[in-house]
Amino acid sequence: MTALQGTPQVASVEAIRAHFPALERIHGGRLVAYFDGPGGTQVPRQVADAMTDYLLHHNANTHWQYPTSQETDQLIEEARAAAADFLNGAPDEIAFGANMTTLAFHLARGLGRHWGSGDEVVVTELDHHANVAPWRRLEQERGITVRSVPLRTETGQLDWPALERAIGPRTRLLAIGGASNALGTVNDIASAAALARNAGALTFVDAVHYAPHVLPDVKASGADFLVWSAYKVYGPHLGVLWGRRGLLDELDIPKLDPAPSVAPEKLETGTQNHEGIVGLKAALDFLAALAPADGTRRERLAVTFDTLHRRGEALLRRMWEGLGGVPGVRRFGPTPGLPRTPTMSFVVEGRTADQVAQACAARGVFVSSGDFYATTVVERLGYARDGLVRAGCACYTTAEEVDRLVGCVRLAAAGGLAAG
Numbered sequence: 564m565t566a567l568q569g570t571p572q573v574a575s576v577e578a579i580r581a582h583f584p585a586l587e588r589i590h591g592g593r594l595v596a597y598f599d600g601p602g603g604t605q606v607p608r609q610v611a612d613a614m615t616d617y618l619l620h621h622n623a624n625t626h627w628q629y630p631t632s633q634e635t636d637q638l639i640e641e642a643r644a645a646a647a648d649f650l651n652g653a654p655d656e657i658a659f660g661a662n663m664t665t666l667a668f669h670l671a672r673g674l675g676r677h678w679g680s681g682d683e684v685v686v687t688e689l690d691h692h693a694n695v696a697p698w699r700r701l702e703q704e705r706g707i708t709v710r711s712v713p714l715r716t717e718t719g720q721l722d723w724p725a726l727e728r729a730i731g732p733r734t735r736l737l738a739i740g741g742a743s744n745a746l747g748t749v750n751d752i753a754s755a756a757a758l759a760r761n762a763g764a765l766t767f768v769d770a771v772h773y774a775p776h777v778l779p780d781v782k783a784s785g786a787d788f789l790v791w792s793a794y795k796v797y798g799p800h801l802g803v804l805w806g807r808r809g810l811l812d813e814l815d816i817p818k819l820d821p822a823p824s825v826a827p828e829k830l831e832t833g834t835q836n837h838e839g840i841v842g843l844k845a846a847l848d849f850l851a852a853l854a855p856a857d858g859t860r861r862e863r864l865a866v867t868f869d870t871l872h873r874r875g876e877a878l879l880r881r882m883w884e885g886l887g888g889v890p891g892v893r894r895f896g897p898t899p900g901l902p903r904t905p906t907m908s909f910v911v912e913g914r915t916a917d918q919v920a921q922a923c924a925a926r927g928v929f930v931s932s933g934d935f936y937a938t939t940v941v942e943r944l945g946y947a948r949d950g951l952v953r954a955g956c957a958c959y960t961t962a963e964e965v966d967r968l969v970g971c972v973r974l975a976a977a978g979g980l981a982a983g
């Protein structure tokens with residue numbers, strides 16, 4: 564994503580912050596600085612308002628002959644269209660579900676029905692476990708082989724030659740993350756999908772950590788399936804699966820007999836989270852509305868994401884360099900300037916990740932600690948016991964908050980674990 568000359572003005576960070584009531588919270592006598600976006604971002608007021616309006620004025624089940632049911636049908640279709648704009652796909656390629664993990668298990672069950680001994684799935688060590696466990700399960704249940712592409716711990720990137728070697732004529736699917744929720748590494752999905760396609764395999768992309776930072780483009784990516792979660796992109800707790808048209812139709816997904824057999828509804832088990840679906844559209848409209856009013860929703864999203872990406876790069880560089888100046892801090896992941904999101908993990912010598920996170924929280928700075936289900940990444944880095952500290956920048960993060968975070972870590976490193 565390059566900065567275009569004359570890129571239209573996107574709302575300032577101050578203007579963006581005014582939409583988020585959570586940013587008014589005081590903890591430890593200070594305004595809370597939320598660096599926990601990779602675990603779930605805060606929500607703008609208009610998302611909560613849209614969900615409340617749905618529940619109070621349009622609440623119904625689908626496909627019946629009275630206004631609230633018809634309004635519900637309409638709102639779901641509008642949300643599919645918004646999600647399609649976000650991904651550069653088509654509305655009938657979008658299925659909703661509880662979250663990414665549930666959708667991934669569901670899809671794996673459907674695909675795996677036709678696989679057995681001799682079939683292979685390629686996963687990566689950089690991935691969240693939600694993009695590993697569903698495929699490992701097929702190893703146990705159906706006797707397929709799962710190959711794991713190693714992480715290069717010194718750079719935080721995938722061992723690309725190993726990825727090329729792992730994909731072969733027996734590969735049925737490559738399961739790869741768009742970006743690492745632990746290290747921020749952005750993978751070259753288009754090249755990976757091309758490798759898979761040349762071997763006759765499908766590509767499944769976990770875009771949960773990618774979509775908050777890089778506008779997905781399913782057409783350009785060459786992927787076959789892509790999943791993301793609205794709650795990481797300023798929306799409610801809801802998962803979205805995109806699947807290439809035709810593939811979704813063919814999919815032999817477990818379902819109850821009376822349920823629709825056409826895509827995308829055949830992937831949606833039971834009654835959906837209607838208010839969540841409405842909130843998802845509101846979140847995407849919120850992001851599009853940060854850009855000037857001309858252009859399609861996708862064009863406006865592209866302008867917003869381009870600006871947020873550049874702001875995120877500057878914040879990440881400030882955080883990386885600031886933490887690098889704290890004695891005892893060890894940083895992980897790609898250095899600033901490489902393809903990455905504004906999310907980084909680090910440790911402080913002599914402190915567990917939880918201790919550092921507690922010291923930050925006492926001063927109103929909220930960071931995550933542990934393994935974030937990126938279990939293999941944390942094991943490979945040697946911190947399975949003490950965990951990593953993770954700080955992620957979002958659209959509402961300021962340079963001043965980054966400096967506060969660095970100050971808290973400096974205090975924690977110097978032994979100041981209690982509030983002060």
Ligand SMILES: Cc1ncc(COP(=O)(O)O)c(C=O)c1O
Nearest residue numbers: 662663664691693744771772792
């Ligand atoms: C990269 C990544 N993939 C998958 C998941 C799982 O997503 P969900 O909570 O929607 O199941 C997460 C959640 O943290 C994530 O960060």
